[in-house]
Amino acid sequence: MACRISELVLDVADPERLAAFWSEVLGYVEIEREADGSIAIGPPDTGFGGPQPTLVLSRSTAPRAGKLPLHIDVNATDRDQDAELERLLALGATRADVGQTGTESWHVLADPEGNEFCLLRTRLQPL
Template sequence: MACRISELILDCADPERLAAFWCEVLGYVELGREDDGSIEIGPPGAGFGGPQPTLILSPSTTPRAGKLPLHIDVNPTDRDQDAELRRLLALGARPADVGQTGTENWHVLVDPEGNEFCLLNRRIQPV
């Protein structure tokens, strides 16, 4: 075996707000806070080192220039894509236009700070 992704770090203006958003989206819980204001969230009962990576929302005052070179893809686990899209929009996600043709089977969204992520079509089993 080689390496495995254990954490994803996202610089953000408001770690509290994004931690709450992503906890709701992913069913994660807060795992810890650092003195610098970073908040780590992850799967309940597993945390760091579990089967899914944790997210660290790290405070930053540096403005982001342009599109992030990496984005998150999510899949619904307990409902179809349309129902999940409605849930994500109610949580504060917004549709994003990155040049889609309209024939894609995924939705491009942004979180409350404008970070792009995609809602894919296929339902997968929760971990």
């Protein structure tokens, strides 16, 4: 038996803002709110333990030091990459430069707090 990823925890300054952003990006809903201000979001009707990991936005006042050692990759499920890029930018994502050459098949973006993530080209089937 092996493990699987059940949650991804991201330290953020504003959990509400990032929960709203990532919920729109991923089609997730709020599934839990902790007394410390952390907010867990996940797939509707599934929540924790389903086939997709939940995302926990954990309040932190620690300053971010440089590029994150781990980032999220996303793929569109119902439109092409260009249309999804426009949607993500309209939600508040910004383009990020991490040294790409310009020939990549993905787009490097940042969420409203500057956390990098990539929009990959391949369209995936929704779960």
